[in-house]
Amino acid sequence: MPLLEVKDIHTYYGHIHALKGVSLTVEEGEIVTLIGANGAGKSTTLRTISGMNKPRKGEVVYQGNPIHKLPADKIVGLGIGHVPEGRRIFPRMTVEENLEMGGFLIRDPKVLQERKEQAFTLFPRLAERRNQKGGTLSGGEQQMLAIGRALMQDPKLxxxxxxxxxxxxVLVDFIFEIIQKLNQQGKTILLVEQNARLALQIAHRGYVLQTGQLTMSGPAKELAARPEIQEAYLGGH
Amino acid sequence: MTVADLFAILPQTLLEGLLLGFVYAMVALGYTMVYGVLGLINFAHSEVFMIGAVIGLEVFRFWGNPESPVIANPFLLLLVALIFAAVGSGIMAVLVERFAYRPLRKRGSKNILVPMITAIGVSFLLQDLTRIYAALRHNEFNMQYRTYDALNQTFELPFQTIIQVKGIIIIVVSILMLIGLTYLVNRTKLGKAIRAVSQDMQTASLMGINPDVIISRTFLIGGSLGGVAGVLFGLLYTNVTPYSGVLPGLKAFTSAVLGGIGNIPGAMVGGLILGQLETLSGTYLPFLTNGNFGTEYKDVFAFLTLVLLLLFRPQGIFGQNVSEKV
Structure with missing residues (x-):
């Protein structure tokens, strides 16, 4: 049984048909990447999984249970963390408070403290800025915070x-190293990227999304070798 | 009046402005917190405040009946009135959100005018319900707070200033409430969640925060503060009608805008400033204009000052006008 199974989802923004039947699976322990041009529906796919958008048709099945009807705040409790597009740090809360919000569902203050320390160990930069407001961080620091925040609830996916x-x-390399490290520690990752070259380097498998539909899928290395992918997403040779 | 006389009445004027300012500050918090989480001006908040005043009044009537008082001690009675008003107004605010605003929110209308007009409608509805209640129960809607010598007793302060016991109570209760709220918002999990929802509701839900619960709690807290303020207001002015909320509500809303709407310390400071502006102009206008403008122009003057302030600082005193990095 795959950890996550997305079955033929159709998601709309008003009258705009953003996802036209997307199906994908993520096995436990994998890094799966979703690549595609701007507006192809990559973010919408993630948002539909985490419950920020609701599919009009289709199913999202996580650990064998359908979750597409649950609200976002319930889905995160099942072990799905979401590092949203644009990082979406709470700008007027401190780094530490942002992390605490990431751990909102944790009841035991000891566990909360431990997880905060883990985030600070992973990103020592954040420890230095623990009392600084999120809105004053640099882009890279915000990205670290967004990842640290999503890790607070120790998600599986x-x-x-x-x-x-x-x-x-240099920061892109650092973030990608972190992604690999998290994966080695047992996190399953579904990665949406415009930087297809890097994404395909670290991913096990990949899907290519084009105007709301999947056009290709396969092991990352094979995808990276395909001429049409190189042409369209890797800048050619 | 000589200049020396004008200065002599200044401390008393400032003190009265302070009392009024605290009441405005507590009501302003309700507007600003709801605006923070929903982007909505909750016009019904003025009626939640008025209902708090009525609840307090009823507690005094029921249990403070001079012939056979259930609670004879006026201080204890006041405490009970404050608690009942806080609970009652808090619940009222939660109900308004649950049955008027939430259904609209769930329909997903992007038009902010719809909830705003609904808020005005709820405001009228609550006024009329209170009017019917007052008419049935008291046969008139002009209701009077009981007065107690113990509460009206006066003390002399330096600079020829006089303060009543109820004035001291208003100051103490307000300060406690404001400190409590500041603690709640900054240090507790609920308070942090309220701030998170105010800053980014969608992302807050990604953290496992249920925005509906947090919005409801925000109404509860804002409503409770409004209810407490209502009792203090009733204590100060003794007269309560179903329309008692309208003008103070408008002024509290203005205080929130003055402080920077959505900003909690801003609402407190805004309320205190508006209280001073109002009492200062009420006291000094007649003298400074040789009686051409009487005390009845105090609101005109206070609001005129506000218009000028906001011309130079449209985002309010504490308002953020910076674009946030995303």
Whole structure:
């Protein structure tokens, strides 16, 4: 049984048919990447999984249970963390408070404290800025905070939406190393990226999304080798 | 009046402005917190405040009947009135949200005018329900707070200033409530969740926060503060009608805007400033204009000052006008 199974979902924004029957699976322990151009529906796919958008048709099945009818605040409790597009840090809350919000469902203050420390160990930069307001952080620091925040509830599945967006190359490398490290520690990751080259390098499998529909899928290495992918997403040779 | 006389009455005027300002501040918090989480001006909040005043009044009538008082001690009676008003007004605010605003929100209308007009409608509805209640129960809707010598007793302060016991109570209760709210918002889990929902409701739900619960709690807290303020207001002015909420509500809303709507310390400071503006103009206008403008122009003057302030700082004193990094 796959950890996550998305079955033929159709999601709309008003009258705009954003996802036209997307189906994908994520096995436990994998890094799966979803690549595609701007507006292809990558973020919408993640948002439909985490419950921010509701599919009009189709199913999202997590650990064998349908979750597409649950509200977002229930889905996170099942072990699905979401690092949203644009990071969406709470701008007028401190770094520490942002992390605490990530751990909102944790009842035991000891566990909360432990998880905060884990986040600070993973991103020492955040520890230095623990009392700084989220809105005053640099883009890279905000991305670290967004990842640290999503990890607070120790999710099994991490949905990551464009973690490299707007970051300097050295930071992009750092974030991708973190993603691999998290995966080695047992996190399953569904990664949406515009930087298809990097994403396909670290992912096990990939899906290509085009105007709301999947056009290709397969092991990441095979996808990266395909001429049409190289042409369209890897800048050609 | 000489200049020296004008200065002599200044401390007393400032003190009275302070009392009024605390009442406005507590009501302003209800507007600003609801605006923070929903982006909605809850016009019904003025009636939640008025209902608090009525609940307090009824507690005094029921249990403070001079012939056979259930609670003879006026201080204890006041405490009970404050608690009942806080609970009653809090529940009232929650009900308004649950049955008027939430259904609209669930329909997903993007038009902010719809909830605003609903809020005005609820405001009228609550006024009329209170009017019917007052008419049935008291045969008139002009209701009077009981007065107690113990509460009206006066003390002399320096600078020829006089304060009544109830004035001291208003100050103490207000300060306690404001400190309590500040603690709640900054230090407790609920308070942090309220701030998170105010800043980004969708992302808050990704954290496992149920926005509906938090919105409801926000109405509860704002309503309770409004209810307490209602009793203090009734104590101060003794007269309560179903329309008693309208003008103070408008002024409290203005205080919230003055402080920067959505900003909690801003609402407190805004309320205190408006209280001072109102009493200062009420006291000094007649003297400064040789009686051409009487005390009845105090609101005009207070609001005129506000218009000027907001011309120079449209986002309010504490309002954020900076674009946030995303």
């Amino acid at each position: 991490l949905l990551m939406d464009e973690p490299s967006m707007g970051l300097a190359p």
